[in-house]
Amino acid sequence: xxxxxxxxxxxxxxxRPVLREAVRALLTALADRAPGRSVEVRVPxxxxxxxxxxxxxxxxxxxxxxxxxxxxxxxxxxxRLDWERAxxxxxxxxxxxxxxxxxxxxxxxxxxxx
Numbered sequence: 001x002x003x004x005x006x007x008x009x010x011x012x013x014x015x016r017p018v019l020r021e022a023v024r025a026l027l028t029a030l031a032d033r034a035p036g037r038s039v040e041v042r043v044p045x046x047x048x049x050x051x052x053x054x055x056x057x058x059x060x061x062x063x064x065x066x067x068x069x070x071x072x073x074x075x076x077x078x079x080r081l082d083w084e085r086a087x088x089x090x091x092x093x094x095x096x097x098x099x100x101x102x103x104x105x106x107x108x109x110x111x112x113x114x
Contacts, residue, residue, distance in 0.1 A: 001021065001025050001026070003015075003018045003022075004018045004019055004021070004022035004074060005022070005074065005078060008071065008074060008075065013071070019046070019070050019071075019074075020046045020047075020070075022074055023043050023047055023070045023073055023074065024046060024047045026073065026074065026077040026107060027041060027043060027047045027048070027049045027073075028049070029077070029107045030049060030077070030104060030105075030107060031049040031050070031051045033051075033104055033107060034051040034052045034053075034101075034103075034104045035051065035053065036050070036051055036052045036053035036054055036056075037050040037051075037054075037056040038050075038051075038052050038053065038054030038055055038056065038064055038098050039051055039054075039062070039064040039065070039066060039098050039099055039101075040062040040065050040066070041065075041067075041101070042065065042066065042067040042068075043067075043068060043069070043070055043073045044067070044069075046070055050062075051104075052098055052104075054098055062096070063095070063096045064095065064096030064097065064098040064099045065093075065094070065095050065096060065099060066092060066093070066094050066099050066101060067092070067093045068086070068091060068092045068093065069091070072091045072092060076092070076101070076105050076106070077105060077106060077107045078106055078107070079105070079106030083100075083101060083102035083105055084102065
């Protein structure tokens, strides 16, 4: 993940395998921090997780969906981009009443933003 974040900080696009690994690691961290199955967070083409407690969705398109691109996801998850700004700028697509991740982002490790 360090390589992906370093590339972002330098204004570069991380290599695909590095970006994929970072996206998946941060999606897993979100699912660990906010366990549940009421919201689906999608970061195509690299991954998706279900998280946040509440009514469980089992078939078809979930009613609560968050979708964004890999770069935006890394920026959100690491505190480099604010949730409200990302939504306002159209960098994140949200649907459903539970699709607000602001309470869970940025993700933290040892009390520090990743």
